[in-house]
Amino acid sequence: MTTTRPTGSALSRRRLLGTAATAAGLAAAAACSPAAPAPTAPPVPASPSPSPAPSGTRMVPARPLPTPDTVSTEFAPIVGAPLAAGWNDVPPDATGWRALAAQSAVDPDLPALIAKLGVSVKKDVIAGVPVFQISPPQVPAQRRGQVLMHLHGGGYVLYPGEVGAGEGMIMSGLEGYEVVSVDYRMPPDHPFPAALDDALAVWKALSAQTDPRRMGVFGASAGGGLTLALMLRARDEGVALPAAIAPGTPWVDLTGDGDSRNANEFVDNVLVSDTGWVGAAAPLYAAGHDLRDPLVSPVFGDFRGLPPAILTSGTRDLLLSDTVRAHRKLRQAGVPATLQVFEAMSHAQFLEPGVPETTEAFGEIAAFFDQHLGG
Incomplete structure (x- = not known):
């Protein structure tokens, strides 16, 4: 694979799992995204396959995929952007994965994002694990004394360092929370259960300092899957939840099952397809463990007794089914759970700053936390 750093809109979309593009990045995305050509004739149904499709399989004709007018003006260029460059660059070996991780850790837009949000970011170590302490410009009265722990996304392989704390910065800046973002260890050098061990160590330390009834845990993509895996392990070990x-759009099934893995393949312009790097990241992370182990793929676990949850996804998200299945499993286990799904949104695009959908998504999450975190 190439390790040349992508530029413009492609890099902004790949950053979504850890941080997000600034307004300048969004402008670049709009400039770099060619308008979808208008069809000269109605789409023609695909010709019958020369051999019968497997039973229960429906053949879908190729067709244009327009940007709907039901999204905000600010979000429309992101919806209509091309597929993320490098989505199918799969490193051939451990050296390649290390190079890809190092590449993902560089984000020249990050200082502007921090300045725009007005947050302070301090590197620290808790329980031997590197973290970032993120403080807002002002903490609302009802959120004083509350702490959120953040687990970043990136397929368990990308966004080490400060760039991975981008989602935590957005939460802190928009909603006024004190946030601790965990810079957990990752493959190829530290596969499962290193990330989970780090998350649990930090959680134990934080919950020993602050009443866990005044705390929440959040994260998108792999960070969402890790959030649920942490809840399963903490519950089973008798640790306070x-x-x-x-x-957010949690990666809860590393086996690749779920309807949207097929229905939204090449519709999602961030992850694109399980045939790309994200699919290869699953066995790299599991490192020989059963992909159906609930601590690897939490959707196969028992969700009884887990904390109330709010889950976020989009109609074009490759992991929409992961999100929906996790939500249904929580509900079936008697856990209060809310699901918010955004129009035309691909994977983790609710992390784009400066668009109404992001403000709304984080506002809903904060309102949910307000209902459950003690004052």
Whole structure:
């Protein structure tokens, strides 16, 4: 694979799992995204396959995919952008994965994002694990004394360092929370259960300092899956649980099952397809463990007794089914759970700053935390 750093809109979309593009990045996305050509004739149904499709399989004709007018003006260029460059660059070996992770850790837009949000970011170590302490310009009265722990996304392989704390910065800046973002260890050098061990160590330390009834845990993509895996392990080990959690588009099934893995393939312009790097990241992370182990793929676990949860996804998200299945499993286990799904949104695009959908998504998450975290 190439390790040349992508530029413009492609890099902004790949950053979505850890941080997000600034307004300048969004402008670049709009400039770099060619308008979809208008069809000269109605789409023609695909010709019958020369051999019968497997039973229960429906053949879908190729067709244009327009940007709907039901999204905000600010979000429309992101919806209509091309597929993320490099989505199918799969590193051939451990050296390649390390290079890809190092590449993902560089984000020249990050200082502007921090300045725009007005947050302070301090590197620290808790229980031997590197973290970032993120403080807002002002903490609302009802959120004083509350702490949120953040687990970043990136397929368990990308966004080490400060760039991975981008989602935590957005939460802190928009909603006024004190946030601790965990810079957990990752493959190829530290596969499962290193990330989970780090998350649990930090959670134990934080919950020993602050009443867990005044705490929440959140994260998107792999961070959402890790949030749920942490809840399963903490519950089973008798560790106090937070008052609420917010897994965003959680990667809860590393086996690749789920309807949207097929229905939204090449519709999602961020992850694109399981045939790309994200699919290869699953066995790299599991490192020989059963992909159906609930601590690897939480959707196969028992959700009884987990904290109330709010889950976020989009109609074009490759992991929409992961999100929906996790939500249904929480409900079936008697856990209060809310699901918010955004129009035309691909994977984790609710992390784009400066668009109404992001403000709304984080506002809903904060309102949910307000209902469950003690004052």
